[in-house]
Amino acid sequence: MTSVEVTTEAEDSGPSGYAAARLRLLNEKEQSGPPRRAALARLTDEWLSALFTTACLETKVRGAALVAVGGYGRGELSPRSDLDLLLLHDGSAQAGALAALADRIWYPVWDLGLALDHSVRTPGEARKTAGEDLKVQLGLLDARPVAGDPGLVAGLRTAVLADWRNQAPKRLPELDELCRERAERQGELQFLLEPDLKEARGGLRDATALRAVAASWLADAPREGLAEARRTLLDARDALHLTTGRATDRLALQEQDQVAAELGLLDADALLRQVYEAARTVSYATDVTWREVNRVLRSRAVRPRLRAMLSGGRGQQPERSPLAEGVVEQDGEVVLARTAKPERDPVLPLRAAAAAAQSGLPISLHAVRRLAATTKPLPVPWPAEAREELVTLLGAGESTIGVWEALEAEGLITRLLPDWERVRCRPQRNAVHTWTVDRHLVEAAVKASSLTRRVGRPDLLLIAALLHDIGKGWPGDHSVAGETIARDVATRIGFDRADVAVIATLVRHHLLLIETATRRDLDDPATVASVADVVGSVSTLELLHALTEADALATGPAAWSSWRGSLVTDLVNRVAAVLAGNAPAEPEPAEPSAEQERLAIEALRTGEPVLSLHAQPEAPGGDEPGPVGVELLIALPDQPGVLPAAAGVLALHRLTVRAADLRSIELPSELGGPAGVLLLSWRVAAEYGSLPQAARLRSDLVRALDGSLDIPARLAEREAAYPRRRGAQAPPPLVTVAAAGSSLATVIEVRAQDAPGLLHRIGRALEDEAVRVRSAHVSTLGSNAVDAFYVTDAEGAPLPAEEAARTASALEALLRG
Numbered sequence: 001m002t003s004v005e006v007t008t009e010a011e012d013s014g015p016s017g018y019a020a021a022r023l024r025l026l027n028e029k030e031q032s033g034p035p036r037r038a039a040l041a042r043l044t045d046e047w048l049s050a051l052f053t054t055a056c057l058e059t060k061v062r063g064a065a066l067v068a069v070g071g072y073g074r075g076e077l078s079p080r081s082d083l084d085l086l087l088l089h090d091g092s093a094q095a096g097a098l099a100a101l102a103d104r105i106w107y108p109v110w111d112l113g114l115a116l117d118h119s120v121r122t123p124g125e126a127r128k129t130a131g132e133d134l135k136v137q138l139g140l141l142d143a144r145p146v147a148g149d150p151g152l153v154a155g156l157r158t159a160v161l162a163d164w165r166n167q168a169p170k171r172l173p174e175l176d177e178l179c180r181e182r183a184e185r186q187g188e189l190q191f192l193l194e195p196d197l198k199e200a201r202g203g204l205r206d207a208t209a210l211r212a213v214a215a216s217w218l219a220d221a222p223r224e225g226l227a228e229a230r231r232t233l234l235d236a237r238d239a240l241h242l243t244t245g246r247a248t249d250r251l252a253l254q255e256q257d258q259v260a261a262e263l264g265l266l267d268a269d270a271l272l273r274q275v276y277e278a279a280r281t282v283s284y285a286t287d288v289t290w291r292e293v294n295r296v297l298r299s300r301a302v303r304p305r306l307r308a309m310l311s312g313g314r315g316q317q318p319e320r321s322p323l324a325e326g327v328v329e330q331d332g333e334v335v336l337a338r339t340a341k342p343e344r345d346p347v348l349p350l351r352a353a354a355a356a357a358q359s360g361l362p363i364s365l366h367a368v369r370r371l372a373a374t375t376k377p378l379p380v381p382w383p384a385e386a387r388e389e390l391v392t393l394l395g396a397g398e399s400t401i402g403v404w405e406a407l408e409a410e411g412l413i414t415r416l417l418p419d420w421e422r423v424r425c426r427p428q429r430n431a432v433h434t435w436t437v438d439r440h441l442v443e444a445a446v447k448a449s450s451l452t453r454r455v456g457r458p459d460l461l462l463i464a465a466l467l468h469d470i471g472k473g474w475p476g477d478h479s480v481a482g483e484t485i486a487r488d489v490a491t492r493i494g495f496d497r498a499d500v501a502v503i504a505t506l507v508r509h510h511l512l513l514i515e516t517a518t519r520r521d522l523d524d525p526a527t528v529a530s531v532a533d534v535v536g537s538v539s540t541l542e543l544l545h546a547l548t549e550a551d552a553l554a555t556g557p558a559a560w561s562s563w564r565g566s567l568v569t570d571l572v573n574r575v576a577a578v579l580a581g582n583a584p585a586e587p588e589p590a591e592p593s594a595e596q597e598r599l600a601i602e603a604l605r606t607g608e609p610v611l612s613l614h615a616q617p618e619a620p621g622g623d624e625p626g627p628v629g630v631e632l633l634i635a636l637p638d639q640p641g642v643l644p645a646a647a648g649v650l651a652l653h654r655l656t657v658r659a660a661d662l663r664s665i666e667l668p669s670e671l672g673g674p675a676g677v678l679l680l681s682w683r684v685a686a687e688y689g690s691l692p693q694a695a696r697l698r699s700d701l702v703r704a705l706d707g708s709l710d711i712p713a714r715l716a717e718r719e720a721a722y723p724r725r726r727g728a729q730a731p732p733p734l735v736t737v738a739a740a741g742s743s744l745a746t747v748i749e750v751r752a753q754d755a756p757g758l759l760h761r762i763g764r765a766l767e768d769e770a771v772r773v774r775s776a777h778v779s780t781l782g783s784n785a786v787d788a789f790y791v792t793d794a795e796g797a798p799l800p801a802e803e804a805a806r807t808a809s810a811l812e813a814l815l816r817g
Contacts (some may be wrong), residue, residue, distance in 0.1 A: 391782030422473025
């Protein structure tokens with residue numbers, strides 16, 4: 001190329017020519033998104049290449065190249081993006097000539113008012129700086145030649161990539177920490193009303209970090225949807241630059257409508273929802289990727305010789321610990337068992353999610369994707385097991401959030417609950433609210449999980465917390481719309497009509513207590529009476545009270561305070577006093593069934609326990625689906641120690657008690673007088689594997705009653721050999737004496753976290769207190785045990801108040817210990 005040709009090209013591509021071409025490109029409405037960013041990068045390349053070529057001729061510098069790094073290196077130039085440039089040279093030129101060359105490139109850029117991040121280095125200097133500065137190294141991973149010696153750039157890029165891969169065990173933890181610190185400062189993009197599209201967690205910085213992790217060859221990010229998410233965020237930033245005319249990444253409230261219009265979206269809410277969905281994809285990919293990075297680094301930290309010793313010279317197989325039917329733990333994640341058949345087990349996604357949340361473990365990406373790809377839809381209404389697993393998932397506390405997000409990332413949540421789509425990523429334009437609508441609902445369930453000891457039906461509380469704002473996806477009053485949706489969802493999940501009505505009431509009136517307590521005169525009898533009329537019962541009132549607190553705590557710091565809490569509690573106490581006058585009379589005990597009577601007669605005749613174990617499938621489409629599991633009936637002559645013995649035997653055989661009823665009946669004996677027989681009606685389910693044989697259960701029960709089977713010792717041995725994972729932190733147990741619960745006995749209520757052997761421990765404690773269990777009503781709702789024990793003294797009379805309180809305190813102390 002002659003000097004005349006170079007001069008002509010330089011003049012055509014000079015500052016004024018480049019500026020005009022740039023302006024035309026940015027004003028072309030028909031070209032946007034990746035094509036415009038790529039075209040802008042090409043136009044900039046041509047201009048800088050002409051500047052570099054002319055400058056090299058004028059300064060007589062050889063062995064140099066102009067390199068684009070960072071976002072410019074990736075060809076992702078937004079209208080106001082910085083230009084990240086490296087002037088690379090082989091070291092042969094004089095310092096003065098290099099300085100003159102740099103000035104002839106940098107000054108025209110500055111003259112146009114473009115932001116410039118620049119440096120002048122040899123390949124060795126560039127590598128050294130990258131080794132000392134992680135941000136420089138990340139920028140060089142995207143190095144791309146603009147002009148000059150391509151071989152010089154190729155050599156540097158090859159060396160930098162090699163350094164990055166060799167140093168990955170050291171640099172990746174630094175990058176992880178850098179990302180965490182930035183997230184702590186900037187917050188989560190998917191929940192912010194004025195998000196920083198670049199710096200917030202789930203933004204463009206995190207997307208770039210994922211590229212760097214992939215370049216290390218140590219781990220890779222989930223690719224599905226990630227490219228589209230990056231494009232969405234880049235498009236939003238382009239529109240923001242064009243509407244503001246500034247190099248800003250923060251999507252301020254006053255600019256969102258203009259940015260939405262630039263992108264052809266309906267309004268600012270549509271813009272935020274689109275941005276939130278993209279950020280959620282990036283955030284989820286970030287979580288999965290860093291988990292895999294840490295797993296690989298932990299694995300590499302174990303010396304090969306030690307691994308060989310541990311495996312006896314053979315290839316080491318990852319340990320797999322069973323968590324539930326078809327679900328195991330492997331290498332710190334929840335995965336599907338080798339025998340799992342998701343195509344035949346529609347409850348498996350919820351069972352795996354519940355097991356993961358209860359264990360405090362993440363569910364593996366592969367497992368979630370396999371479930372999403374192969375599991376068939378649940379029947380409607382859901383089987384009881386599915387309903388119980390959903391309640392267990394919601395009741396796991398903070399660990400619920402990560403598992404829920406994993407299911408949502410693969411579309412499983414909207415498949416299970418189609419109405420969820422309306423609230424997914426929906427923004428809340430209220431400074432009090434911290435979260436989007438969907439995340440607020442999950443957070444409310446998490447807060448409610450710590451309040452389950454305050455209510456008799458924790459399952460209804462958790463479901464109502466999940467659904468209380470579900471109507472925000474529809475026009476009109478969200479409480480009114482939500483009531484209708486909640487009825488449909490609760491029916492779909494499989495609750496009976498009475499429970500559906502309670503859930504609908506809670507959703508419809510979830511703001512009733514807080515609004516009444518803070519806006520009405522509580523000394524006015526009409527105020528309290530109106531609330532009592534709406535609530536209708538003490539049980540619904542306690543649920544609404546807990547839901548009110550969970551909703552406020554999940555909203556944000558400004559939504560709940562000790563003052564608000566005291567006002568609501570005052571209102572609840574006044575309403576409870578009104579409702580107490582309408583308490584129903586104690587129901588008469590039910591007559592035994594024919595099967596129960598047959599077993600009782602056989603037990604009285606033989607003087608030994610009699611068992612019956614058989615499945616009781618739910619009737620499809622029934623209004624009152626029963627609890628999970630199979631029916632176990634036990635009849636035996638009335639004697640001390642039956643409850644702890646029977647419960648202990650079930651725990652030894654890894655049978656979970658989902659529901660239980662114990663009562664005494666009188667039958668005529670062979671001597672003519674009445675004799676007492678205990679009837680135990682249980683609903684049990686195997687933790688995993690198949691059910692034991694009834695004969696084995698009976699044999700162990702006989703041994704437990706005669707003292708030859710030491711149940712506490714056996715349970716302690718198993719606990720020591722296979723300690724349970726702590727997982728989610730459950731709220732402490734609560735044991736209370738129910739006021740006026742019964743005129744014939746003292747009612748002791750126990751609300752605690754379900755665990756193997758829990759009922760056995762409770763039974764032993766009551767035996768130790770020398771009280772007689774007249775009847776027991778046990779239910780397990782998700783991960784919560786809600787049990788009522790009707791106890792008397794040795795003569796069959798209710799316990800004195802002081803003795804009842806002491807018994808309850810002793811039982812609570814035992815469970816807390």
